[in-house]
Amino acid sequence: MFELRECTAASIQAAMAAGELTSEELVLAYFDRIAAADRSGPTLNSVLELNPDAVTTAAAMDRLRAQGRVLSPLHGVPVLLKDNINTHDKLHTSAGSLALADNCAPYDSAVAARLRAAGAVILGKANMTELANFMAYHMKGGYSSRGGQVKNPYNPAAEVYGSSSGSAVAVSANLTALAVGTETNGSIIAPAFINGCVGLKPTVGLVSRTGIVPISATQDTAGPLTRTVADAAALLNVLAGEDESDPATLGVDAIRPEDYTSFLDADGLRNMRLGVSWYNARPAENRGRYLTEEMTALAQRAVDDMREAGAVIVDGCDVPTDMNNFDVMLYEFRQCLDAYLATTNCRVRTLEQMIDFYMAHPKEGLKYGMGILLDAQLKAARGLTDPAYIEAKRKCLEVARGGLDKAFAEHELDLLVLPLFSGLSPVSGYPSICVPAGYTPDGTPYGITLVGRPFDEPKLIRAAYAYEQFSKRRVAPEV
Numbered sequence: 001m002f003e004l005r006e007c008t009a010a011s012i013q014a015a016m017a018a019g020e021l022t023s024e025e026l027v028l029a030y031f032d033r034i035a036a037a038d039r040s041g042p043t044l045n046s047v048l049e050l051n052p053d054a055v056t057t058a059a060a061m062d063r064l065r066a067q068g069r070v071l072s073p074l075h076g077v078p079v080l081l082k083d084n085i086n087t088h089d090k091l092h093t094s095a096g097s098l099a100l101a102d103n104c105a106p107y108d109s110a111v112a113a114r115l116r117a118a119g120a121v122i123l124g125k126a127n128m129t130e131l132a133n134f135m136a137y138h139m140k141g142g143y144s145s146r147g148g149q150v151k152n153p154y155n156p157a158a159e160v161y162g163s164s165s166g167s168a169v170a171v172s173a174n175l176t177a178l179a180v181g182t183e184t185n186g187s188i189i190a191p192a193f194i195n196g197c198v199g200l201k202p203t204v205g206l207v208s209r210t211g212i213v214p215i216s217a218t219q220d221t222a223g224p225l226t227r228t229v230a231d232a233a234a235l236l237n238v239l240a241g242e243d244e245s246d247p248a249t250l251g252v253d254a255i256r257p258e259d260y261t262s263f264l265d266a267d268g269l270r271n272m273r274l275g276v277s278w279y280n281a282r283p284a285e286n287r288g289r290y291l292t293e294e295m296t297a298l299a300q301r302a303v304d305d306m307r308e309a310g311a312v313i314v315d316g317c318d319v320p321t322d323m324n325n326f327d328v329m330l331y332e333f334r335q336c337l338d339a340y341l342a343t344t345n346c347r348v349r350t351l352e353q354m355i356d357f358y359m360a361h362p363k364e365g366l367k368y369g370m371g372i373l374l375d376a377q378l379k380a381a382r383g384l385t386d387p388a389y390i391e392a393k394r395k396c397l398e399v400a401r402g403g404l405d406k407a408f409a410e411h412e413l414d415l416l417v418l419p420l421f422s423g424l425s426p427v428s429g430y431p432s433i434c435v436p437a438g439y440t441p442d443g444t445p446y447g448i449t450l451v452g453r454p455f456d457e458p459k460l461i462r463a464a465y466a467y468e469q470f471s472k473r474r475v476a477p478e479v
Helices: 009-017 023-038 054-066 110-117 165-172 189-195 229-239 293-308 326-341 351-360 371-382 387-410 424-428 457-471
Strands: 047-050 078-082 121-126 178-183 198-201 221-226 273-276 312-314 415-418 432-439 445-451
Touching (some): 023 047, 023 054, 023 078, 023 121, 047 165, 054 121, 078 165, 110 121, 110 229, 121 165, 165 189, 165 221, 178 229, 189 198, 189 432, 198 457, 229 432, 273 293, 293 312, 293 415, 293 432, 293 445, 293 457, 326 351, 351 371, 371 387, 387 424, 415 457, 424 445, 432 457
Parallel strands (some): 078 121, 273 312, 273 415
Antiparallel strands (some): 047 121, 178 221, 198 221, 198 432, 415 445, 432 445
């Protein structure tokens, strides 16, 4: 008998192959779950919009299966996309913003196109922190003027972080089989960390950004949010690949593996050298977000589990995280956003017009202000030849890549372990993965993060899967 809660891509395929389940039935089951837990009951508010074509698309995938045509291991599997990822259908792509509420994308993002080609069913759009948390300095994670506030499925009083909060909450609460988020500065890893799911932030350039509402050409990427490492690997198989419209992806097909699921090795931690960096977990270095005593104990238990599973733990691998990457994002934002908006048919076609929209709708759209938008407009006026931008970019490369590369080389590391997420992975463009590692006394999830070198996703998947199978820390929320 198929069990919806905690199902995986593999269990879905097995049930469909055995005739116990259809994709159409699965989509309707998720619609029921969303109605019960997202729109009423706990009112998690993680799903912004449902795809009116999802049921008919699922029925079409069932017909193909009956004809012996199974397009991929994600055939007929429902996937929820963050609301900043284009879908050329009846869904909107608003990045949670009322200013973009009329944006019905005229083309599929590369992510959506690859999912459709794999036979996945786009279930709908996930709520998110408005404009990927690049609008106001004190905006609460998971809030958008279009979708309202996302709630943590384990503890309504807890944070959800951002900006892929809706994607993380929906997949963790079993409202979708799989979800896709985006990250510029922690927006996949942080929501995974606190909402009890797996988040995989790929190397920048492994997954195309075409058709995604942008922040920074330097740091943007899309990636999986799932309940298991195996599902993250299966989803990455579909998302990864070259796209001539995104120069950052050129050449990746020659270096990425054919199948990321081939690295799912329960003994994968044996003899791996893992360096532990506590640097960003200390109050002085992390500007108010640091490990509590309870979280420190969970982090140490995770490290001990990795050691017991066969890893060689190398302490004292602190990598500084005091880098000013925010200036890089401020300078790049307008140019990237205006280029994206020029491809749409919505009423707002530039950052300047977006600011004007918010000024005209302060009650509906400016709950937290728009300080970041205003600062980005000012920075953009100086252009990307401004010495301040070039210096900020140089320092980020020096601190992030230099610090990471130095730690990997000096300690002969396979991966770096972070007890608390940091800017190291997003600023450097290096890949990372967060895996559930326990719960604090009030029920809030805690996740442990691993960071690799560029295109080290196979190593990350091997280590994360081995830890996940050894520890088995994830417990589904009671919603």
